[in-house]
Amino acid sequence: MIPRPKPQRFRLRRTMMFMNAQKPGLIKDAYIYGCDSIMLDLEDAVAENQKDSARFSLYHALKSIDYGDTEVIVRINGLDTPHWKEDVRVCVAGGADGIRIAKCESASDVKAVDAAVTDAEKEFGAEEGRTLLMAALESPKGIINAYEICTASERMFGVAISGGDFRKCMQTKFQADGIDLIAARGQMLIAARAAGIQCFDTVFTNLDDDEGFLAELKQNKAMGFDGKSLINPKQIRPVHELFAPTEKEVIQAERIISAYREQAAAGVGVFTLDGKMIDIAFIPGAERTLKLAKACGMYNGGLV
Amino acid sequence: MTIEKSAVAGTLESSDAMVTVEPGENGVELDISSSVMNQYGRQIKQMVLETLNRLEVKSGKITVVDKGALDCTLKARVECAVYRSCGKSEKNISWGGTIR
Numbered sequence: 001m002i003p004r005p006k007p008q009r010f011r012l013r014r015t016m017m018f019m020n021a022q023k024p025g026l027i028k029d030a031y032i033y034g035c036d037s038i039m040l041d042l043e044d045a046v047a048e049n050q051k052d053s054a055r056f057s058l059y060h061a062l063k064s065i066d067y068g069d070t071e072v073i074v075r076i077n078g079l080d081t082p083h084w085k086e087d088v089r090v091c092v093a094g095g096a097d098g099i100r101i102a103k104c105e106s107a108s109d110v111k112a113v114d115a116a117v118t119d120a121e122k123e124f125g126a127e128e129g130r131t132l133l134m135a136a137l138e139s140p141k142g143i144i145n146a147y148e149i150c151t152a153s154e155r156m157f158g159v160a161i162s163g164g165d166f167r168k169c170m171q172t173k174f175q176a177d178g179i180d181l182i183a184a185r186g187q188m189l190i191a192a193r194a195a196g197i198q199c200f201d202t203v204f205t206n207l208d209d210d211e212g213f214l215a216e217l218k219q220n221k222a223m224g225f226d227g228k229s230l231i232n233p234k235q236i237r238p239v240h241e242l243f244a245p246t247e248k249e250v251i252q253a254e255r256i257i258s259a260y261r262e263q264a265a266a267g268v269g270v271f272t273l274d275g276k277m278i279d280i281a282f283i284p285g286a287e288r289t290l291k292l293a294k295a296c297g298m299y300n301g302g303l304v
Numbered sequence: 305m306t307i308e309k310s311a312v313a314g315t316l317e318s319s320d321a322m323v324t325v326e327p328g329e330n331g332v333e334l335d336i337s338s339s340v341m342n343q344y345g346r347q348i349k350q351m352v353l354e355t356l357n358r359l360e361v362k363s364g365k366i367t368v369v370d371k372g373a374l375d376c377t378l379k380a381r382v383e384c385a386v387y388r389s390c391g392k393s394e395k396n397i398s399w400g401g402t403i404r
Binding site for chain 1 (some may be wrong): 308403
């Protein structure tokens with residue numbers, strides 16, 4: 001038995017790697033790759049006639065494998081299937097950190113899962129509210145309803161777009177410059193930020209196209225994504241490297257926080273540092289930079 | 305539980321095990337083959353018997369073809385095969401109770 005600590009609603013989630021919950025060879029050592037979160041998949045990766053078997057496998061993996069600091073999320077089957085309720089039960093019983101709701105289209109989808117999770121937490125004696133939720137938006141309706149989805153539950157920590165299904169709905173295909181998803185990504189990001197939760201981009205499926213992957217990552221970072229869904233361990237490092245702050249940003253963040261705390265202690269709210277105005281509005285950004293830097297091994301100080 | 309009909313769970317992929325259960329009258333008949341029989345044969349047998357005991361399977365023919373599965377995988381495959389044989393593998397599983 002490996003009791004996992006209480007999941008944190010807000011933590012670093014640069015990389016979230018999909019793993020087939022049915023394949024023991026994959027899930028037994030998923031954590032060694034060093035991604036921030038793993039996503040054990042009960043949905044598309046598992047054939048329809050193996051859904052039951054995947055749950056048994058998932059339960060024992062959750063109970064016996066020490067995933068350490070890697071967050072463990074489970075993608076459950078869609079709400080239009082007969083599988084999702086049992087998926088929720090096994091996730092909660094096994095102590096997964098969070099659940100990813102596939103094909104989420106409305107606040108009522110989130111609320112249905114939230115209620116099932118609460119029931120399961122009662123049934124299995126887990127702390128109520130422990131299990132986190134995230135939603136995958138895979139359809140135009142999901143994107144339109146992004147804000148109500150993001151704010152539908154206290155358990156929600158993030159939303160992600162699922163490019164494959166969304167492109168199909170929009171009658172388009174993958175475009176190197178991202179024009180196919182630009183509106184959807186933008187709308188989802190705005191909704192997530194307005195709701196104060198995290199936002200993750202879709203997977204990049206061409207594993208041989210390193211250049212294309214990097215270009216998409218750069219766009220993700222520029223748009224303000226927190227992280228990306230991945231399908232292969234080799235994708236982890238580029239994301240961590242690219243999402244890492246520069247040395248200059250780290251030093252700057254450190255100086256802003258130290259100076260702000262000093263000034264605030266002396267009763268000053270706004271001041272200038274290197275010719276730039278600094279007030280409390282700069283602090284969350286600077287703290288985020290330092291937290292990222294800490295996770296990337298670039299910062300060892302005690303400010304965060 | 306009583307094994308009502310033949311059922312299979314698992315695959316022959318590396319790190320997995322394929323477990324077949326069939327109805328029988330003469331107690332538990334166990335047939336194990338494994339790619340790591342010399343090193344882990346006894347442990348595999350013990351894990352399978354423990355699991356069957358927990359599920360209160362008193363009789364039946366159990367065939368395990370192991371490809372180097374971890375204990376947790378082996379348990380999952382035996383449990384799933386037995387539950388499938390009774391048509392009870394899909395819902396209302398006693399997670400943390402019978403399954404532990």
